[in-house]
Amino acid sequence: MKPTAKQVAHAVGVSIAAVSRAFTPGAPIDQEKRKMILAAAEEIGYISPARRTANVVSAGTVTLVAGSLHNPFYPLVVDTLARQLQESDRRLLVYALPADSNVDTITEQILAARPSAIIITSAYLTSNMARACRQHQIKVVLLNRIQRDIRVNAVSCDNYQGGRDAGRLLLDRGYQRIGLIGGISNTSTHTERVRGFRDVLAEAGKTFHAQASGDYNYEVAKTAAVKMLSSANSPNAIFCCNDIMALGAIDAAREKGLRIPNDLAVIGFDDIPMASWSSYCLTTIRQPVERMVQEALSLIDDPTVKAGDDGSTRMLSGNLIVRHSV
Amino acid sequence: MKPTAKQVAHAVGVSIAAVSRAFTPGAPIDQEKRKMILAAAEEIGYISPARRTANVVSAGTVTLVAGSLHNPFYPLVVDTLARQLQESDRRLLVYALPADSNVDTITEQILAARPSAIIITSAYLTSNMARACRQHQIKVVLLNRIQRDIRVNAVSCDNYQGGRDAGRLLLDRGYQRIGLIGGISNTSTHTERVRGFRDVLAEAGKTFHAQASGDYNYEVAKTAAVKMLSSANSPNAIFCCNDIMALGAIDAAREKGLRIPNDLAVIGFDDIPMASWSSYCLTTIRQPVERMVQEALSLIDDPTVKAGDDGSTRMLSGNLIVRHSV
DNA sequence: TCAGCTCCTGAAACTTTTTCATTATGCTAT
């Protein structure tokens, strides 16, 4: 038997009309009374019809908070997510963050839409927002981001292992002067990839021959690569923390007349569509986007995963895709 | 006096229950009868309560139907749209169409969410869907698409003029053997750009020196360019109907040892971020994405533009961005 | 032909919203 307004009215000792008003924003009713009614309604499990239809609309909606879509990896995520949601008859709500801002700037806006689940990628989850989500019973999943200070659910490629794989390949191929172009230094993707790469080099008794920051940006990485390749005794292999930087490095090398991979080997990370373009044939670590998105959604769908709980991290291994740039 | 279900019921000659059912998805009612009721309701101006509350919820949400996000131009649109909507406290709902399918495959899904406005880009609006939207009082705006058979609102870059500008530049620079790599032939972007380009050449008494289809795809365009450049007496300038194809053409030329622009001039269309990468420095026609999105939203916000009305087309001029590929 | 089935329907029961008359409350001008 479905709970009705009548039951709530009886429990609180008011008229049915009062219950209806309690659920209507702007209706003339005492705030104290409204609170009591809302509390009683929650206890009994009564949901007003208006709220019911609103729920139906928002139930099938997953919210994605993305950073800039300039790195082609993220459109890939959006695309995959949208498709997978469509298959299960759900919708995708997208927020794009202004460059280098954190989630807080639009937290209120996001919460106002009362989403039932949020996927955050390429942006920091602040403890502020984490608390708000916990309070509102909203599930949060970090995608391609890991954050140690806030214990929330996260899905990520095994960036450490990916970094190791990249390093191992370069070592196996016998490259001696190995350089690194890093991403944005306070991101988990950057630190983990670098750590994996460094560890495997260290195990072989090697260190970086050269090192620079590329800011996860084509132009910055290209400039860094030019500089790196201009030095005497320049590296003959470079690991770039993502693909667009790797493309920048390749273009830099070509401008200097170096041939890939004969004069310089380049390896990237992500496997964006451009990596397979025949001009680049970039060797890279493929992030299993399809499966990452699947995992993120399964975390959201899993009823045993509660909104307020401390989360776990699901780590998926990437695939070394060997093309011709190494 | 607000229109009621009773009036509708009376007008059609059915029970009030039937009217209620007509507005409830999945309720058992004859489709013919539902249509009649919906039509009468529209005439009388009756809106079901569920629809009414749903409207409030979805009022701040704009739906975008995009094709594949593989062409970097579309992530640009998504990004811009998301930001502009955020500024006015609204949300963006994204649908991604599986490659080469039309809107019909997800029409029902889209309509089930009861959007108040839809922006369609990179996908055909079928008359089917147009009719459905008209029935549900949903505003539709085509972005970067024009369709002559269905009169709906559209915002587009002036592709014809852009094609002309491209042609003029090549003529002014004195190129004699001019080739064309087209996009997908039944899109308005393709036909208009080609038409403008062809017209300006014709006015100078010239025709295409070579012509091929690149399918709006890097690899296809690159292959086409290789073939085009292998023929005896190959073109020394190529207009590509969008930027990724132009990048393909440049890469093809370089593989054949040609230098840009000395041996081959290439001009694209869109001005995607990669066009400005220093390896390409692609000369191209910039689509004014920011303003296109603005116009699309202003069409949606303009209360004098009615959902069911025949629409108008707003044409914005593109900008010729001269870099070093011509 | 007819039982069995599905699908559709209006009446009626039920739920919720809205209207309306009433009361309570507080403020102002005398």
Next chain:
DNA sequence: ATAGCATAATGAAAAAGTTTCAGGAGCTGA
């Protein structure tokens, strides 16, 4: 102080809308 007035909150009842239910129409297969 207190009459006069405006405002807000309330329940009863009317109105509006949804859901249930019993039946009827049409189809199908024995």
